[in-house]
Amino acid sequence: MSLTILTLVLTLVLAVPLGLWCKKVLNHDVPFVNRTEEFVMKKLHISSREKNWKQYLLAAGLLAAVSFAVLLVILLAQGMEFWVAFNTACSFVTNTNWQSYDPVLSLDWQAQAFGLTVQNFVSAAMGICVLFALIRGLIQKQKNGLGNFWQDMLGTLLFILLPLNLLVSVILAQQGVPMNLNSEQYSALSEPVAADSQGLILEDALIENGQVLVDGKPVQDAVIITEQRIPGGMAASQIAIKQSGTNGGGITAANSASPFENPTPLTNVLENVLILLIPMALCFSFGFMTKNRKQGYAVFAAMFILFVLAAAAVMIPELQAMDMEGKEARIGVASSALWSASTTAASSGSVNSALNSMNPVSSMICLVLMQVGEVIFGGAGSGLYGMLAFVILTVFIAGLMVGRTPEFMHKKIEPREMKWAVILCLATPVCILAGSAISALCPMEGLDPGAHGFTQLLYAWSSMGANNGSAMGGYSTAGWLLNGLGGLLMLAARFVPMAGALAIAGSLSAKKPLADNSGVLKTDNGMFVFLLILVVLLIGALSFFPALALGPVAEFLG
Structure with a gap:
């Protein structure tokens, strides 16, 4: 801790x-x-x-x-x-x-x-x-x-x-x-190991006189491995x-x-x-650039609160179970869980443990972190411009609720900005759900049976549709469906929101700033942070709750 x-x-x-x-x-x-x-x-x-x-x-x-x-x-x-x-x-x-x-x-x-x-x-x-x-x-x-x-x-x-x-x-x-500048090096193993013809290690194998035995019976086509391949390069x-x-x-x-x-x-x-x-x-650059540090702090606070809650929700089930399956002993459970929360929140996709071995609740939180559009810090640049689209949505929704003028940074939010903000926020859910639906009709080989298999499938398309890159594994990644359709969805999930962010920028840049008045909804206080968090969670929950219910929720209850 x-x-x-x-x-x-x-x-x-x-x-x-x-x-x-x-x-x-x-x-x-x-x-x-x-x-x-x-x-x-x-x-x-x-x-x-x-x-x-x-x-x-x-x-x-x-x-x-x-x-x-x-x-x-x-x-x-x-x-x-x-x-x-x-x-x-x-x-x-x-x-x-x-x-x-x-x-x-x-x-x-x-x-x-x-x-x-x-x-x-x-x-x-x-x-x-x-x-x-x-x-x-x-x-x-x-x-x-x-x-x-x-x-x-x-x-x-x-x-x-x-x-x-x-x-x-x-x-x-x-x-x-x-x-x-070496592609690879080889090092002798302290003890040789045996593998079958498919390359899987035979855990209970006995090696005698160059022959591989399991339960006293020789294994045909077994391979004896005496060296380890060490990757090199930069x-x-x-x-x-x-x-x-x-x-x-x-x-x-x-x-x-x-x-x-x-x-x-x-x-x-x-x-x-x-x-x-x-x-x-x-987030701090945003506050410095706009000369409104409170605004930057407000956006940062919304992201940080959501991240801390998510990290706790990932770590607590893992620490309670203390299951070391799929985790490196030198890294441990807590550091593995924090990394999993960080990598799905920040669009990194790198892993230091096997996500396929996570508790169903932990895997669900990681899925949600991606499915909301990875705006809880998110990718370099893309996370914040995604969150700013959610800010525009929040300003508009809250303004309608309380009768305030929908403005952000002294710029009036009008239908053009709203349309692009909606496109930006919904691009990721559409890509994820479309890929998951098509893949469910033609499931990948090697998926586990039942709810966990659906979670593997949903995680794969959530990762590609959210431009994350991590995977639960356990299935074949070959074939045109996963690779061809996945590639197209990755392009759409990246460049449609990017176009939306620039279109919003162009529209707002041409506008004349409005003077402060009492009818404008403040966007740099605690109430707005709460509303922003609520909108982010609502869009994620409404978009993905049925899919999550079929995957990690069903796995947890089962």
């Missing part, structure tokens, strides 16, 4: 200065940063002209399309099957990092570094850029420009993500995470950005439960802090 408190306190302490720095970089308040951006853009012959919301979206879409094409070619060149490569390219371009392949067996370190790690940086930076475009739309007065996308990308990459992850990479490498740099950029895709199938990604208690705490750090810091 002490490590849990340490993780939350350390994240909060680091989030405030990082939030201030993000505001300075994206608000162009640092002369050195501005000169560097201008120099690079001049050398690359990129215009520094501000873009309206459609042009900003087009630039982001162009970068995503080029990124997708390049990454797809890299993956196909590695010999990856087309639908798996398509799914993986969609996954990393959308900041999802769902992995339907074994990273150690499928990719060499060059593909990991120049394909996947690059996209970890680009996709995270894109979310941050769109968020600041929305913030500019909130505070600007009768303007069409939301900033220059390419300048925002340069500033985010060069002066926020790269310095932070360079420091973290050094710490991880010092703690034992591989950071070299792992420390990839692990740093996979956590800080809320990406989640690891270098091993075991992800952060593997000692090659998370070897010590220090790295476990550090990586958990990184999952929450940037999403939390951007």
Whole structure:
């Protein structure tokens, strides 16, 4: 429990200065940063002209399309099957990092570094850029420009993500995470182990004179394993950005439960802090940018309260059961439960335990954290612009209830903003439920029977539809349905809300600010925080309660 408190306190302490720095970089308040951006853009012959919301979206879409094409070619060149490569390219371009392949067996370190790690940086930076475009739309007065996308990308990459992850990479490498130019190494096992023809370890096998015996009978086609394959490559740099950029895709199938990604208690705490750090810091950036810190604190408070409640609801059942199945002994139950809550709240998708072994109540909370749109901190940038859409909904609903004018940040909320806010908030539920419904008609091989199998199915589509990337496992990830349809839903869940956020920004930016008056609903006090929490929970509960009742609720009651 002490490590849990340490993780939350350390994240909060680091989030405030990082939030201030993000505001300075994206608000162009640092002369050195501005000169560097201008120099690079001049050398690359990129215009520094501000873009309206459609042009900003087009630039982001162009970068995503080029990124997708390049990454797809890299993956196909590695010999990856087309639908798996398509799914993986969609996954990393959308900041999802769902992995339907074994990273150690499928990719060499060059593909990991120049394909996947690059996209970890680009996709995270894109979310941050769109968020600041929305913030500019909130505070600007009768303007069409939301900033220059390419300048925002340069500033985010060069002066926020790269310095932070360079420091973290050094710490991880010092703690034992591989950071070299070797694809793999081999080490002799202290004792040989036996596996069947499908690669499954034979727990009760006896090895005598080169023969494998189980209950005294020889096992045909058994394999005796005497060496362990150790992944190499530039792992420390990839692990740093996979956590800080809320990406989640690891270098091993075991992800952060593997000692090659998370070897010590220090790295476990550090990586958990990184999952929450940037999403939390951007709440403070919002307050600094709008020159209304109370507004930033209000949004942060809503997220933090929901996260603490969710983390407690995940941890308590796990601690009561004290079931070590699927958990690393060196990590323990409490740290595994906190990580599971963090990774589903912050759109990271990295795991340090087997989610398939979680208590039904804990798995339900993780599902809800994704299904509300991952706005409880959420992804880098995307979580906060998703929460701001919920703020607009709350302002409108509360205004109707009490007869107050629906305004936010001195801008009147009208039907255009409401339509886009609804689209933004419902994009994730639609993607999740559509994928789950289609998959239920054509279920994946290997699903467990009964309610737990439905929970596995629902979790997979919740993860892809919410751009999370974690998985309960226990089923086959092959085939066009999971990979092809999943890839399309990941693209929709990423870029439809992004378009909504920019459309809202463009609409609000062109409006004239309204003067303060007694008829305006305050959005920076405790009552509004309560209303915002209520709206977030209601939309999640109303959208997914029937599906949750068929999965984790039925499993718990059964």
